[in-house]
Amino acid sequence: MANVRIKTIQLWEQYSAGSGETIEIIFVDARGNKIHGTMKKDEVGQSVHVLQQRQTIFGFYN
Template identity: 75%
Template sequence: MAAMNNVSDLKPFKSMWKVRVKIIRLWKQYSTASGETIEMVFVDFRGDKIHGTVKKDEVGQFVHVLQQGQTKVLFLLKFFLFY
């Protein structure tokens, strides 16, 4: 099993991450360009925060398992850096 990473460790050049985070903010968003998405703000145990998105094609799979205030271990296959 992969070691746990911190939010501050995340880099876009690596393709597999395992992070334990709390969902501190969660909302659904709709736009004509991207459809319905689930938007979240996560925080790790060190207090580092990061934004995450569930794309429209996967909303149905995750809408009932993600709740604000929950702590989750996430396995991330891709990480994109936006400025």
């Protein structure tokens, strides 16, 4: 298991006819690599308020 630390550098809501309302996020890791993520807004639910720009997130992955 590895320790991961990423920072949210940009966050915005977007709408397209194909996918509906989404939340677009750009993260940066400790090495400066940028990662783009997309989540459907209705799948995020009420936890969307915890996503903020300039927020550092810690986690683990296998």
